[in-house]
Amino acid sequence: MSNDEFPTDQPAVVTCGLPYANGDLHIGHLRGYIGADAFSRALETLGQETAYVCGSDMHGTPVAVNAEQQGVDPEDFALEWHEQYEETFPQFNVEFDNYGHTHDETNTELTQDIVRKLDDEGYIYEKEIQVAYDPDADQYLPDRYVEGTCPYCGEKARGDECDEGCQRHLEPGEVEDPTSTITGNPAEYRERTHKFFEVSEFTDFLTEFLDGLEGTSNARNQPRQWIEDGLQDWCITRDMDWGIDYPTAEGEDSVAPEEQRDGGGEAADESELVLYVWVDAPIEYVASTKQYSERVGVDEYDWERVWKEDGEIVHIIGRDIIQHHTIFWPAMLEGVGYNKPRGIAATGFITINGKGLSTSRNRAIWAKEYLDEGFHPDLLRYYLTTTGGLQQDVDFSWDAFQEKVNGELVGTVGNFWYRSLLFAYRNYEGTPDADVSEEVRERIEGAIGDARESVNDYDLRGIGGAATELAQFGNEYIQRNEPWKLTDEEPERAAQVIRDCVQIAKAVGVLLEPIAPDKAQALWEQLGEDGAVADAHLEDALEAPPRNFDEPGELFAKIEDDRVEELNEKLEERVAAAGDDGDDDGDDEETESDDTDGDEAGDMADTDDLEALADERIGFEDFQDLDIRVGRIESAEGIEGADDLARLEVDIGFETRQVVAGIKQLHDLAELPGEKCILLANMEKAELFGVESNGMILAAGEEADLLTTHGDAEVGEKVR
Numbered sequence: 001m002s003n004d005e006f007p008t009d010q011p012a013v014v015t016c017g018l019p020y021a022n023g024d025l026h027i028g029h030l031r032g033y034i035g036a037d038a039f040s041r042a043l044e045t046l047g048q049e050t051a052y053v054c055g056s057d058m059h060g061t062p063v064a065v066n067a068e069q070q071g072v073d074p075e076d077f078a079l080e081w082h083e084q085y086e087e088t089f090p091q092f093n094v095e096f097d098n099y100g101h102t103h104d105e106t107n108t109e110l111t112q113d114i115v116r117k118l119d120d121e122g123y124i125y126e127k128e129i130q131v132a133y134d135p136d137a138d139q140y141l142p143d144r145y146v147e148g149t150c151p152y153c154g155e156k157a158r159g160d161e162c163d164e165g166c167q168r169h170l171e172p173g174e175v176e177d178p179t180s181t182i183t184g185n186p187a188e189y190r191e192r193t194h195k196f197f198e199v200s201e202f203t204d205f206l207t208e209f210l211d212g213l214e215g216t217s218n219a220r221n222q223p224r225q226w227i228e229d230g231l232q233d234w235c236i237t238r239d240m241d242w243g244i245d246y247p248t249a250e251g252e253d254s255v256a257p258e259e260q261r262d263g264g265g266e267a268a269d270e271s272e273l274v275l276y277v278w279v280d281a282p283i284e285y286v287a288s289t290k291q292y293s294e295r296v297g298v299d300e301y302d303w304e305r306v307w308k309e310d311g312e313i314v315h316i317i318g319r320d321i322i323q324h325h326t327i328f329w330p331a332m333l334e335g336v337g338y339n340k341p342r343g344i345a346a347t348g349f350i351t352i353n354g355k356g357l358s359t360s361r362n363r364a365i366w367a368k369e370y371l372d373e374g375f376h377p378d379l380l381r382y383y384l385t386t387t388g389g390l391q392q393d394v395d396f397s398w399d400a401f402q403e404k405v406n407g408e409l410v411g412t413v414g415n416f417w418y419r420s421l422l423f424a425y426r427n428y429e430g431t432p433d434a435d436v437s438e439e440v441r442e443r444i445e446g447a448i449g450d451a452r453e454s455v456n457d458y459d460l461r462g463i464g465g466a467a468t469e470l471a472q473f474g475n476e477y478i479q480r481n482e483p484w485k486l487t488d489e490e491p492e493r494a495a496q497v498i499r500d501c502v503q504i505a506k507a508v509g510v511l512l513e514p515i516a517p518d519k520a521q522a523l524w525e526q527l528g529e530d531g532a533v534a535d536a537h538l539e540d541a542l543e544a545p546p547r548n549f550d551e552p553g554e555l556f557a558k559i560e561d562d563r564v565e566e567l568n569e570k571l572e573e574r575v576a577a578a579g580d581d582g583d584d585d586g587d588d589e590e591t592e593s594d595d596t597d598g599d600e601a602g603d604m605a606d607t608d609d610l611e612a613l614a615d616e617r618i619g620f621e622d623f624q625d626l627d628i629r630v631g632r633i634e635s636a637e638g639i640e641g642a643d644d645l646a647r648l649e650v651d652i653g654f655e656t657r658q659v660v661a662g663i664k665q666l667h668d669l670a671e672l673p674g675e676k677c678i679l680l681a682n683m684e685k686a687e688l689f690g691v692e693s694n695g696m697i698l699a700a701g702e703e704a705d706l707l708t709t710h711g712d713a714e715v716g717e718k719v720r
């Protein structure tokens with residue numbers, strides 16, 4: 001990898017988190033695949049040689065458990081989902097250069113090679129650990145086969161992950177009060193010998209790696225905290241059949257018998273162990289790149305150069321798998337002497353109508369459902385990439401979708417494209433004979449610069465924004481110059497204005513291609529351009545379109561209100577139906593907001609008593625200047641001599657702040673320690689009654705109702 005700006009001379013590979021072959025795809029998944037697809041396309045518009053690869057994640061206990069429940073072979077079970085994903089992605093214009101799966105031969109061989117190499121290098125050792133065991137089922141209980149309590153946060157934890165609580169990766173034996181998910185009986189812990197990867201050896205390497213890592217800030221900051229807490233070695237084997245076998249030493253068919261009886265304890269019987277799913281899953285990134293190379297030829301794209309030498313590796317992932325990608329994965333790559341990722345961008349979650357996406361409650365927009373409703377994939381691509389920053393949570397509602405489509409795509413982009421091309425066609429049968437004006441050339445160059453900068457900042461919203469803002473400028477330009485008044489009296493001037501508009505229209509198409517590839521291609525064809533807009537580079541936005549083109553059609557259509565009403569009703573009914581089944585077992589993909597309150601209307605204040613809303617709007621930048629954090633109150637005591645003031649100690653992750661708050665009369669201070677709160681961290685320091693206040697606690701209303709979070713936001717996390 002280089003530290004140069006994109007485009008570089010080295011080939012790039014873009015990957016996204018592997019879809020787990022266990023269920024239908026929904027909008028939460030699509031955000032990642034569409035985002036990575038758009039980013040990979042955007043790199044190509046800069047002239048960066050790029051491959052976009054992925055594959056299905058076939059192994060692990062959820063697949064094994066579900067296959068068992070259905071009485072089918074796990075391989076068949078996972079393959080069926082794999083094939084469905086392979087079909088679905090192109091329907092959203094997500095076009096992988098290669099899409100493999102973790103159970104195929106390429107990944108199996110490569111995984112075993114890499115593990116063997118780590119072993120040769122001395123990074124793997126054996127250790128006796130406590131493994132949950134179900135005596136009735138006569139079976140060890142890896143990962144999802146066991147449930148219990150998280151030792152870190154006390155929440156209910158499942159197997160290898162505290163997915164409802166602190167989100168930590170859990171090692172085998174860590175779950176407290178283990179219960180077997182096979183029989184529901186309490187599990188016992190038994191001693192077993194397993195293989196460990198010495199992640200702790202890579203502490204210095206990882207610290208330096210994170211300092212140089214590009215992408216989103218959450219992918220750098222969270223792992224820094226984990227490193228500070230001390231890295232634990234990582235158990236990389238499991239007692240189960242489904243997965244990639246732990247490799248025997250090269251040239252040996254099986255484990256030597258004396259190794260099995262080594263020492264006092266029971267040595268690891270390698271023939272019974274499979275690799276933990278998180279070992280072979282990221283290796284699929286490499287395997288899929290290798291398959292691509294083998295298909296197009298290494299002269300065209302050389303996977304070994306990318307992964308073993310100097311390629312630009314970019315991972316786009318969900319923020320729930322940051323630890324796997326910024327700690328375990330780079331340590332493995334370093335251990336075998338491979339190249340390391342240049343950028344890791346971790347996306348936020350998707351909420352639906354302001355509430356957590358929940359597959360068990362059917363509060364989700366399914367991929368198939370979206371397509372069945374007849375909406376063009378580019379509309380969803382545009383919504384998901386431009387509604388929030390990459391690491392922000394994005395809310396989806398049909399109302400917001402309608403507003404975005406009708407406002408930006410229909411009203412701004414589509415409207416500009418259609419009126420410009422129609423005017424040009426009717427008066428000039430295409431592009432008028434004139435040169436692009438200096439003003440318009442500079443404006444297009446500016447948009448190209450913005451797009452280039454956005455790619456280098458891993459900012460998809462900025463890429464889409466460069467296109468939409470240019471179309472906005474186009475609309476203003478045409479309005480300001482009123483070419484329809486000029487055609488008779490000032491024909492040269494009219495030709496000039498329309499020539500400019502046609503050029504802007506083409507530039508908007510080139511800029512929008514990563515986000516809305518189909519619509520950009522349709523415009524390309526309306527302009528009479530040959531070939532594919534996907535092959536165009538940003539600079540082509542300044543090349544003149546062909547002299548003649550046909551009558552254009554409108555490329556975007558408004559979404560009507562009754563359509564949205566109908567979609568909202570469908571969603572509501574569906575969620576209500578799922579709720580009736582009482583399926584509230586927490587089998588949710590994403591964090592859920594607490595909506596048990598129910599009586600929303602009852603909490604509404606009489607608006608006559610409320611402070612009027614501010615008329616003046618602020619920009620998003622102004623909001624971003626506020627550093628608002630989740631905190632936990634550690635202590636609270638009244639300040640002597642002050643009737644209303646209390647002195648609080650608030651933990652905000654990085655440090656503990658002393659703040660003064662006017663809540664002495666309004667709260668029982670003894671109740672506050674342990675409560676989460678929201679703190680404005682970059683408030684100017686102040687001194688009140690001789691006590692320094694370093695931050696401001698946020699509260700609502702006359703009673704100083706303290707703001708808090710209702711989900712799993714951790715102390716120190718930023719409010720955005």
Ligand SMILES: [Zn+2]
Nearest residue numbers: 150153162166
């Ligand atoms: Zn936890």
